[in-house]
Each structure stands twice: as C-alpha cells, then as structure tokens.
Amino acid sequence: xxxxxxxxxxQKTPPRSPEGFEKTEPVNKIEPESLEPAGLEMVxxxxxxxxxADVDLRVPSDKARNLRGVSAKDGTTKAKIxxxxxxxxxxxxxxxVSTKQIAAAxxxxxxxxxxxxxxxEELARTLxxxxxxxxxxxxxxxxxxxxxxxxxxxxxxxxxxxxxxEDWDLFQYHIxxxxxxxxxxxxxxxxxxxxxxxxLQKAMDEGEIEPVDPYILAAMSLGVVLQAAQAxxxxxxxxxLSARTDLFTRRVLGVLQAA
Numbered sequence: 001x002x003x004x005x006x007x008x009x010x011q012k013t014p015p016r017s018p019e020g021f022e023k024t025e026p027v028n029k030i031e032p033e034s035l036e037p038a039g040l041e042m043v044x045x046x047x048x049x050x051x052x053a054d055v056d057l058r059v060p061s062d063k064a065r066n067l068r069g070v071s072a073k074d075g076t077t078k079a080k081i082x083x084x085x086x087x088x089x090x091x092x093x094x095x096x097v098s099t100k101q102i103a104a105a106x107x108x109x110x111x112x113x114x115x116x117x118x119x120x121e122e123l124a125r126t127l128x129x130x131x132x133x134x135x136x137x138x139x140x141x142x143x144x145x146x147x148x149x150x151x152x153x154x155x156x157x158x159x160x161x162x163x164x165x166e167d168w169d170l171f172q173y174h175i176x177x178x179x180x181x182x183x184x185x186x187x188x189x190x191x192x193x194x195x196x197x198x199x200l201q202k203a204m205d206e207g208e209i210e211p212v213d214p215y216i217l218a219a220m221s222l223g224v225v226l227q228a229a230q231a232x233x234x235x236x237x238x239x240x241l242s243a244r245t246d247l248f249t250r251r252v253l254g255v256l257q258a259a
Contacts (some may be wrong), residue, residue: 010227070130070170078116080106083122083169090173094124094180128181131174132162133193139195152199153221153256154249160225161241162249175230193218200256209256217256224251 069079070086084106088097101122103110117123129207138159140154166170196218204211225248231237243250 005043020155050214064144068167070127072116077106077108078110080108081113081116081123082127085120086127086169086173089124089177090126090169092214094120095178124177125181125184127170127173129177129184131163131170132178132184135160135174135192136190139192139199143195143199143202149203149256150253156196157225157252158242160243164225164229165240165242171229172233175226175233192222196202196222203256220255223254224248224255 006010010074029214045161067079068083069076070082072078072082081102082255085097085102088101099113100110102120102123103113106112113123117126139156142155145152146153147155156222172252185191191196193215197214199219200209200221201214209217225241228237228248229241
C-alpha cells in the first residue's frame with residue numbers, strides 16, 4: 001500500500017518529440033545545443049573515441065559555480081543555498097550537515113534557508129529530484145523516438161555523460177546519496193530505472209533483444225555509466241566521462257547483446 005506521507009509525486013509531462021525537448025530550460029533538462037537538429041540523428045555519425053580536449057564542459061569559475069542554481073535561478077539566495085548544500089552533502093553526507101553549516105557556506109543567515117525550504121530534508125530532496133527528473137526525461141525522449149535501439153542507447157549514454165560532466169557536484173550527489181530517498185516518486189516508471197526498463201521492454205516486444213527481466217537488464221545497462229561515475233568519485237577514474245562515450249556505448253550494447 002502506498003504511503004502518501006513518504007512519497008513525492010513528480011510532475012507528469014506529456015509525450016514530447018526530440019525537437020520539443022530542445023526548447024526546454026537547461027536547469028532540469030538537456031541544454032538545447034546538446035541535440036542535433038534532427039533529434040537522435042547525431043548517433044548515426046561514425047564512431048570515434050572522444051578526446052578530453054574535444055569536450056567543452058563549460059565549467060564555471062569557483063565563484064560562478066557557487067551562484068549556480070539547481071532548481072533556483074542562478075545568483076539568487078535560493079541558488080546559493082542549493083549550491084552550498086550540494087557541496088556539503090556531497091562531501092559529508094546529508095546526515096552529517098546542519099542548516100547552520102549550510103547557511104555559513106552560503107554566506108546567509110540560517111533563517112534565510114527556512115524562507116525557501118521547510119528544512120534540510122526538503123532541501124536535500126529538492127536537489128535529488130532535480131537530477132532524478134532530468135535523467136528520467138532524457139530516457140523518455142529516447143524511448144519516444146523512432147530510432148533503432150542502438151541509436152537510443154548511444155543517445156542516452158552521450159547525454160548521461162554530458163550531464164555528469166557539466167555539473168559533477170550534482171551528479172556525484174546523485175550517485176552517493178540516492179539511497180537516502182527510496183521513494184522519490186509514486187510510480188517506479190517515474191525514475192531512470194523505470195524509464196529504462198520500459199524502453200528495453202519495448203525492444204524485447206519488437207524482437208530487438210532477448211526477452212529477460214527488463215529491470216535486471218536496465219540496472220545492468222545503467223550501471224555501465226553509473227559504476228564508472230562512482231569510480232570517479234573515489235578517484236579511480238580521471239577526466240570527463242564524455243571522453244569514454246563510445247566505450248560505454250559498446251559495453252551497454254554488449255550487456256544487451258544488441259551489437
């Protein structure tokens with residue numbers, strides 16, 4: 001039985017085409033310039049390993065980074081709170097950080113936090129929902145296209161890596177602390193795992209891959225990138241994930257036995 005007090009419903013969005021997705025805001029969506037004009041056509045280009053020097057990460061300066069919002073507009077007090085909390089949560093864990101510490105890091109009074117959030121838990125959940133929804137919608141866009149499975153996989157891997165590289169603090173927070181929020185949404189489909197499982201179930205129904213448990217297959221496929229990202233958190237992997245897009249794509253296709 002669903003417990004209403006422990007869940008948060010994510011906003012439902014109508015089906016969209018890749019072209020429609022290009023017009024969304026960059027805070028919780030893929031940025032417009034990240035898509036080719038023809039939607040998923042980008043993945044049909046000849047494969048080549050992306051060099052780190054080829055990747056434009058557009059990493060802001062430390063000062064600008066601290067003004068960058070997650071759900072809030074850049075430069076606002078709420079953005080400062082979000083960014084300060086993100087740094088502290090990623091470094092010390094959610095339970096190891098107080099609102100007083102967040103306020104000090106943001107350069108504001110502790111009371112200012114409560115003008116924007118009911119408390120630390122809502123702030124932490126807001127940050128997690130931002131990346132959770134963005135990754136889910138990325139997979140939904142790929143699923144709604146009419147591309148072959150291989151093209152969908154490369155699209156997802158490419159943008160998963162780009163999202164991680166463009167805001168590593170947020171992606172690192174997602175990697176390390178998703179377990180703190182076992183019920184981010186009412187439906188399993190409103191998650192990257194659920195969206196990936198639905199995409200793979202469709203591929204099974206169409207005979208593109210062997211029929212197996214779609215959630216097991218989704219977990220294995222997403223793990224190719226997510227486990228590499230976790231290795232980067234712990235210092236085993238250096239440089240941008242985008243430099244390994246082709247490698248990750250080949251390995252996911254190997255998991256799916258679609259290549």
